[in-house]
Amino acid sequence: MKITQGVLKYCNVYGITFEDKYFNIKSVFTTDNYNSSYTNTSKTSTALTNNKRYYNIVDSCELINCDVENGTFIDTELISLSGNYINDGYFSGCTFSGYTINGGNFYDCDINESNTWVNGEWDGSEFNTIWTGGVWNSGVFNSPYGWSGGTFNGGTFLPPAIWYDGIANGGTFSGITWQNGLVRDGIFIDVIFNDGIFNNGIFDSGTFNDGNFNNGKMLNSIINGGNINNGTFTDSTVNDAEIKGGKFTDITFNGGRVFNIDGYNLTVNGGDFYSGTYKYSEFNVANIHNGIYFSISGSTSGLTIYNGTFNKSIFNYTIIEHGNFTNCFTEYVTWKNGIFTEGEMYGSVWYNGVWNDSIFGSTYISNQSNILVVTYDSHFCDLIGTIDCNATTTTTTTTIPPTTTTTTTGVPGPTTTTTTGSPGPTTTTTTGSPTTTTTTTIVETVETVFIHIPNY
Numbered sequence: 084m085k086i087t088q089g090v091l092k093y094c095n096v097y098g099i100t101f102e103d104k105y106f107n108i109k110s111v112f113t114t115d116n117y118n119s120s121y122t123n124t125s126k127t128s129t130a131l132t133n134n135k136r137y138y139n140i141v142d143s144c145e146l147i148n149c150d151v152e153n154g155t156f157i158d159t160e161l162i163s164l165s166g167n168y169i170n171d172g173y174f175s176g177c178t179f180s181g182y183t184i185n186g187g188n189f190y191d192c193d194i195n196e197s198n199t200w201v202n203g204e205w206d207g208s209e210f211n212t213i214w215t216g217g218v219w220n221s222g223v224f225n226s227p228y229g230w231s232g233g234t235f236n237g238g239t240f241l242p243p244a245i246w247y248d249g250i251a252n253g254g255t256f257s258g259i260t261w262q263n264g265l266v267r268d269g270i271f272i273d274v275i276f277n278d279g280i281f282n283n284g285i286f287d288s289g290t291f292n293d294g295n296f297n298n299g300k301m302l303n304s305i306i307n308g309g310n311i312n313n314g315t316f317t318d319s320t321v322n323d324a325e326i327k328g329g330k331f332t333d334i335t336f337n338g339g340r341v342f343n344i345d346g347y348n349l350t351v352n353g354g355d356f357y358s359g360t361y362k363y364s365e366f367n368v369a370n371i372h373n374g375i376y377f378s379i380s381g382s383t384s385g386l387t388i389y390n391g392t393f394n395k396s397i398f399n400y401t402i403i404e405h406g407n408f409t410n411c412f413t414e415y416v417t418w419k420n421g422i423f424t425e426g427e428m429y430g431s432v433w434y435n436g437v438w439n440d441s442i443f444g445s446t447y448i449s450n451q452s453n454i455l456v457v458t459y460d461s462h463f464c465d466l467i468g469t470i471d472c473n474a475t476t477t478t479t480t481t482t483i484p485p486t487t488t489t490t491t492t493g494v495p496g497p498t499t500t501t502t503t504g505s506p507g508p509t510t511t512t513t514t515g516s517p518t519t520t521t522t523t524t525i526v527e528t529v530e531t532v533f534i535h536i537p538n539y
Contacts, residue, residue, distance in 0.1 A: 092142040096149060101139045103152035103171065151187075186217075196228065291324075306339075321354070336369070 084099040139154030146161045151169040156177050161169075163181035172187040179192065183199045193209040194200065200210075204218040213228035218236060225241040235251040242258045251266040258273045265280045274289040281294065286301040293309045302317040306324045313328040323338040330345045338353040349364035357372045361379055368385035380397040381388075387402045398413045403421060411426040418431055424439040 086139055090140045090142075091144055094141075094144045095147070096141075096144060097147045098149065100150040101141070101152055101154040101172070196226075202233075 085102050086099055140157075141154060141159050142157045144156075144159045146156075146159060148163060148165050148167055149161065150167050151161075151172050153171050155173045156175070158176040159174075161177060161179050161182060163179075166183065167181070168183045168185060169179075169187055170185045173190075174187060174192050175190045177189075177192045179194050179198050181197045183201065184194070184203055185201045186203050188204045188206075190206045191208045192205075194207075194212055195209075196212045198212050200212050200214055200217070202215075202217045204220065205222065206220045207222040210222065210224055211226050211228075213226065214224070214230045214233060216231075216233040218234045219238060220236045221238045223239045223241060224230065224235070225244050227243040229245040229247055230240070230249055231247045232249045235249060235254055237253050238255075240246065240251075240254060240256040240259055244259055246256070246259060246261045246264060248262065249264045251264065251269050253268045255270045256266075256272070256274050260275045260277065261271075261279060262277050263279045265282070266284060267282045269281075269284040271281075271284065271286045271289055274286070276286070276289060276291045277293060279294045281291075281296045281299055283297070284299045286296070286299055286304055288303045290305045290307065291301070291309060292307045295310045295312065296306075296314060297312045299314045300316075301314060301319055304319045306319065306321045308323050309325075311324050311326040311329060314330075316329060316331045316334055318333045320335045321337065321339050325340045325342075326344060327342045328344060330347075331349065332347045334346070334349050336349060336351045336354045339355070341354055341356045342358050344359040346359060346361040346364055349361065349366075351364065351366040351369045353368050355370045355372060356374055358374050360375045360377075362377045364376075364379045366379055366381040366386050367383050369381075369387075371386070371388045371391050373390045374392070376391055376393045376396055378395045379393070381401045382397075382399045384400045384402070386398070386400075387404065388398075388406050389404045391406045393406060393408045393411055395410045396408070396412075398411065398416055401413070401416045403413075403416055403418050405419070406421040407424075408421060408426060409424045411423070413423075413426065413431060414429045416428070416431045418428070418433045418436060420434065420436045422437045422439065423441055425441055427442040427444070429444040
């Protein structure tokens with residue numbers, strides 16, 4: 084039996100089909116979507132006001148094994164015992180059992196796990212089956228069967244539900260696992276985000292494992308991977324990610340590749356920093372490639388600085404390849420090149436660079452001439468591979484133990500003995516070439532430069 088149009092109230096109905104009155108019409112549209120969806124109509128087009136889109140009116144009935152192509156159903160129970168379907172219709176306050184739902188609009192309805200949801204639009208109450216497509220406008224989604232596609236426009240998403248894929252425009256997600264998909268302007272609390280795109284919105288007390296985070300606000304969370312593009316981040320930990328832009332405050336970095344961020348009060352235990360501005364932060368292990376740094380500290384040999392601008396900062400045991408340092412305190416660093424201005428350096432090794440008006444203390448300077456320079460709490464300025472500032476040079480001469488050489492010249496001559504008188508004296512005369520002994524002293528000079536200029 085089929086019903087094309089009519090009104091049923093307080094009835095029990097078995098085994099009929101509520102047909103679509105406009106099934107054979109090529110184009111049906113409502114006046115609400117005419118301007119946005121249809122620009123051209125034909126003679127076969129039918130326009131309906133929105134309240135006439137659904138016609139078969141069923142109120143407070145029980146329907147068993149009925150198929151639905153269209154209609155308005157209010158406070159009605161629909162029970163399928165033989166695999167029935169719903170393709171369209173308006174449903175308010177209804178309950179469903181055993182149906183395959185391919186379309187329709189549902190308001191404050193209850194759908195349990197015996198139903199198969201394929202598509203439709205939901206503003207509802209209890210939804211407890213797998214969602215594979217359609218539009219969700221409001222309500223609480225906590226189905227243990229999860230969300231696998233479609234659009235979520237608002238409402239609350241709670242465990243044990245799992246988000247597998249789809250689009251979310253707003254809404255609150257709390258304590259769930261997000262596998263993939265796109266979210267705009269959502270509120271995520273205690274969420275494990277495994278992949279997808281997060282645009283704007285708030286991410287609080289969660290774990291971001293992979294995906295793209297764009298212009299959102301993150302706090303009290305952990306970042307294990309993915310791409311971060313701008314946003315505001317507070318009281319969180321970055322273990323790995325590629326970060327391009329954003330404001331980071333009270334963040335611990337254990338890894339990642341960082342570009343052009345504004346960092347404040349960071350603790351850095353790993354990562355590569357290519358650009359950006361950093362203030363009042365501690366860099367323990369990292370590679371600094373470039374950027375602007377104010378009042379930071381680095382205190383381990385795990386920190387290498389390749390370039391950058393540094394002001395009022397402290398470095399210990401740091402390897403410095405290059406950079407521009409002003410008003411910095413350094414101790415036990417390896418300085419390979421760069422500009423050092425109005426700072427202090429102690430117990431370090433200097434290879435090359437520009438020294439401007441700073442305090443040098445107990446530091447070894449090695450230049451291309453292999454001259455070892457030792458300074459003692461001195462004021463040392465304008466070092467560019469040479470030494471000036473009226474420094475004094477002392478030459479120390481070291482005498483190596485003398486060497487004795489014996490040289491014999493010619494052949495020894497004969498010996499003549501003459502006796503005069505009896506018993507007169509005896510005179511012995513030796514004639515010929517003597518043996519000459521020459522002692523040669525070799526002196527080695529080592530030039531050591533001592534620079535001692537009073538502090539200003």
